Amino acid sequence: MPNTSPTLPRLIALPKAEVHVHLEGTFEPALLEQWAIEARQPMPRPREQLLQFSGLADFLDFLDWACGLAHTPQRLAALARAFCERLQRDGTGYADLIVNPTHWSAWHGRLRQLLDALDAGFREAEQDGLPKVGLCVSLLRTQTAAQAVELVDLLAAWRHPRVVALSVDGNEATAGRTGPRFAEAFRRAGRAGLRRTVHAGESSGADGVRDAVELLGADRIDHGVRAMEDPAVVALLVERGIALGVCPSSNLALGVYPSLDAHPLERLRQAGVRLSLNTDDPSLLGASLPGEYALCADHFGWDDTTVRALAQTSIDASFADADTRAALSARLAAW
Template identity: 70%
Template sequence: MPNALPAAIDRLRALPKAEVHAHLEGCFDPGLLEQWASQAGTPMPRPREHLFEFEGLADFLHFLDWACSLASTRERLAELSYGYSQRLADAGAGYADVIVNPTHWPAWRARLPDMVDAIDAGLRAAEQDGLPPVGLCVSVLRTQSSDAAAELVDTLVALRHPRVVALSIDGNEAAAGRTGPRFADAFRRAGAAGLRRTVHAGESSGPEGVRDAITLLGADRIDHGVRAIEDPELVALLVDRQIPLGICPTSNLKLGVYARIEDHPIDRLRRAGVAVSINTDDPVLLGASLVDEYALCAKVFGWSDDDLRALARNSVDASFANAEIKARLIHALARW
């Protein structure tokens, strides 16, 4: 492929792009966690230098619950949210949809409006300081009940907070089993109320999870979705309906979905015509930088500047940003 040498890091940072698959739960700096744990008198699960060494997805999710328990005040949650916007700006991104799952945050249970308001305070402060805008995707946990999902949707619809752009679902697919039928009604009602729908699928589950996300949950976007590569008919369905995948290569490697980056199907999915984008998932906890994700894939898969521009365009198109933000990013992308 011509012009296939890896682009320089500074050029990738300058590439106009969005991030559409990142979790606020995955943005805790270890120093901040150590400080908050000390203040709370809570022991660290591991020494600071080994804090982010996980044995697998279950261990990782358990750690998230511990970390989120420390963000017990409005100020801490706002500080964490502001920090994500800073990280986004450092990567040269112009917008992000960030996911938050209320079940991970014990101090905020049954206080979703207050939680959204605290996150919004941090993100508004960031925007006022010139940092990129961020939309909020509020997530159901896969092990919750259909009643809990319905209650979440009712709350979001009544709240109608301008920061909230989507209903999401996440959690360990392998542990929860098939859950699409359980949440179909909640996602249908969310869509009817004007919320976008983004669904974790095809990570620890096979392609059947991706198919359920499309046919039962009406997904506008799928988070991960990489296991779709195992079903050619499903790949064709993604292409036909132009349902984008928010792919996180380093996350898939560190959490054991694939052993080597060379085995990762992101390039095969791209070549098949699927609208894939590059994201960090849980950036701090997994040591994933958006710029480094682009650089890694460009090097391994021999992507040209045109390929990189197309992938960045996918990220903008797949985002839930408003038309003005998308137009600005697309205009800047054409000049890169």
Template identity: 60%
Template sequence: MSTDFKSLPKAEIHIHLEGCFSTETIVELARENGTPLPRPEERLLEFQGLADFLRFLDFICGLSRSKDQLARSAYAFSRRMADSGVGYADVIVNPTHWSGWRGNLSGLVEGLDEGFRAAEADGLPPVGLCVSLLRQQSCVEAVALVEELLRLKHPRVVALSVDGNEAASGRTGEKFAEAFQIAGRGGLGRTAHAGESSGPEGVRDAIFLLGADRIDHGVRAIEDPALVEILADRQIALGVCPSSNLVLGLYRTLGEHPIELLRRAGVPVSVNTDDPALLRTDLAAEYARTADAFAWDKETCRGVAETSIRASFAPDALKTSLLEALARW
């Protein structure tokens, strides 16, 4: 199908700011800070699995040490969204990666907000901030983070998230249940990585222990037909990232990816990029690849984009505007 997916009104709802630094930006920040690269520039984005990938995220984020560098990173993210035709983005930020801002959550949020506000003033897409826990954190640390977010009451922060390597940390739903309950009572959205490095049990925990409004990845739910029914019945959206799943070895080919089986089973699915700079992709390209792999027609693509908008934490008025534009597409 020959379609201009940049023009498709859509939201990006599973994307990490940590994964949006271009090679050029990484090299520039390393030079500014006098920090050596972990490997030669030409091999900078070559990863040996998820653990190596996550270590690299720590390195990248450690390069943003000033408020100006934070604001520049946020502005560059908004520019990336505009270049792919995104109308709104929920961006995930995990404070544990940003070593220069440990113990200064308000400074991290304010620095990023400065960049996002400047971008919006220049006509770039609005962005909501999903602040994420790392699976290796403790229950006490998780609750403390949420309580601080609720004290800050920063309008940029729209949700609590949890990410990290589930295979390495084991099941963490019970550990983080209290933090997610507090977040929900405090009016924050709730989203959780599950069903990527964990199997269906991770998705069940995200639903029943964390009360997740949507699931980041969630694709391994396909291994549990009863769980697929739950997702469909409750209309819990999945933020699916096809290329990420391939690069990190979850599936060998796009044709083997379960996004279409999940969609046909009635599960709301959206297409996203996860870490687009590091995976050398963008949202328009992800739609094009996925639509081609599964022979999606225009109405199917419209339906997937609609899911992304409805499942986002965008303000209602913005959702309405994007949905009206989508109906005209």
């Protein structure tokens, strides 16, 4: 049967949102080298090997180092602007961008200033016609219940217009079960009108996905692919209509699955789970959103109808305002 998958130029033109991408994963190696030289800080390894990670733990350590270099409002605003430019190049109309304050050592104790600096960069970009961005402020799995509640109470008090959601990320395998620890913080976030998105089912199994749904009230799950290991959890996702923000290239690069053949993306889709494609950490993994669509469409033999359905889910599952979702959906219908 001939391959009828859409071409990369058509996938760039595909109206879509991205809902699982980390600001910490958008640093370019040349920029990091420049900042390290200016700060007289040693690089963890030579620039040509900078993005070669031995696993998830090494990857997370690298994020801490990279974020530590972004110590001025101007650097944060520049990162925000560069992210919007990336969205424009990829044909992405909106993004929910995850930022984890624990990684940004220069901004510890100054979260409001960090958010304001990023917001300044995003506002300038949007005024120039670049895509809109909402921020998902993330807990780290190793934080305490009290630290989680403190963060949520701050976000609830500020009601920062750029912040759309509470998130939690980090290495599930090393942190252990964290659903019970963060349940109260996520309850408070929901009461404060924040959406809730949860990393689960990456380095943990299907049990982490169940906790995200039942204990944390997740509106959306980042990764979630290991739900496939438990048919009851797959059924729960289908029943609740909870979308997964899947990042195929990230899963392969970080060793969650050895190949696309082993990846459960297509089996989850055929089981009726709502899915979107995402890059996770695009610069650090050499990924682009049209590239993720092209990779999967080619491998799984998706046609325009399937691709359009995934793009629609990305829009519907985003935390964009209703007008932005409606405009993107109208453009998608005409694609």
